[in-house]
Amino acid sequence: MTPNPTQIQPLSATEILLGWSNQDQFALPYIELRFYCPCAGCVDEHTGQRTVDRSSISPEIRATDVRLIGRYAVQLTWSDGHDTGMYHYDRLWELCQKQGRKIKS
Numbered sequence: 001m002t003p004n005p006t007q008i009q010p011l012s013a014t015e016i017l018l019g020w021s022n023q024d025q026f027a028l029p030y031i032e033l034r035f036y037c038p039c040a041g042c043v044d045e046h047t048g049q050r051t052v053d054r055s056s057i058s059p060e061i062r063a064t065d066v067r068l069i070g071r072y073a074v075q076l077t078w079s080d081g082h083d084t085g086m087y088h089y090d091r092l093w094e095l096c097q098k099q100g101r102k103i104k105s
């Protein structure tokens with residue numbers, strides 16, 4: 001079962017800290033989180049292909065706002081103005097596993 005996030009906050013200029021209900025903590029690069037934005041503007045809904053090029057994302061990208069959506073997702077506002085991505089908890093957990101750096105468990 002996917003744990004719930006208990007902590008979402010800036011860690012450094014390039015990473016966000018994600019803490020989970022099972023005590024795991026991950027550092028996740030903002031740029032990966034932005035790249036994997038699940039919104040319809042970033043993913044082709046028919047093919048599932050990403051329509052955003054990684055190289056088009058500023059290396060200085062960061063989240064400027066985090067909002068909880070119910071008990072299942074978070075909505076992130078990015079420094080490039082993008083704010084339509086709703087990240088489900090299971091998706092965030094998967095990103096932590098694949099792209100994150102575990103800093104505590």
Ligand SMILES: [Zn+2]
Nearest residue numbers: 037039042085
């Ligand atoms: Zn998006």
